[in-house]
Amino acid sequence: MKNKMNLLILIIIGILVQVSIINNGVLFRIYPNIILVLTSYVAQRQGRIIGGLFGLISGILIDVLLSPNLGIKALSYLIIGYVVGIISEFIFEESYRTAIFYVVIGSVFYSIINNFIYFFLSYNINVYLILIDLFKLETIVNIFLFLVVQELQVEKNRNFKFPKLKKV
Template sequence: MNPIKIAVIILVNFILQVTVLNNLSIGSTVPNTSLIIVVALSLIAGKRSGAVAGLVSGLLQDVMFSGVIGINTLGLFSVGLLVGSLDQKVFKENLFLPFVLTLSATVFMYFVQFFFLYFLKIEVSFIDLILGDMIKELIYNGAITVFIYKAMLSSYKEPSVKFTRGL
């Protein structure tokens, strides 16, 4: 996928996540559209694009929202690499796969955050983390994953018929 297109997607998503999606929160939970986009890009465009998108998105989130640089960067980068390794092995039009992978990636991100904070000796209750935020974010991410994935898949598809000049 074109690097400029990826950069625009990440930037537009970040702006929407900071402005519009904060007003659409349920409780104090907003969907992690950066995670959904990293999963979608990884499935559609491969490991390299997914890892770069995860690195940039995670760094943006860490700089703007997190007191600790690296939590989201490490998690989203890892998600991009792991999901991107499935690129050539899956049927990309299957809408169930990005749904399941987004839910799995959401759980993975919470475990990464918990362990990162635990090793930094920052007091976090695992039960509160799981019951408080993760379940709500799982529902929210799952509800919008298919719509984001379909939009990204349709924008990525190349025409199946290519015309060339005859010799």
């Protein structure tokens, strides 16, 4: 139960940061995707089912708050969480290379799924801009954010100790 509450709090914090700070272009007109980073991180740590559910719930909340089309980002984050969870079952090493790999895979899937769906919704899709979008600075910032989240979690686990109770 405690793990579920931690994931729910993580979703709420991630959405608040995404909506209030990042979507306003505070970071020099760079719009990193913190929900993508958190979904990749949770899928790496918890597996494909929890990662997919985390992506689905956070995607639904992002769709309700920001998107005119309900369900597109939810589907994208669900697939990203599930795919990264499957890949993490085969890659046991936790290093900077795997973090880069997870975020790049998540960014590629996010771009492909969103543009595929928007194409069938009769939006004007430019393939050249899609390819350039994958190699923009946002992907590098997403990798950096993933590494920060990973290091914060390691420090939290390392420094956490149950307090000793004194006898009265």
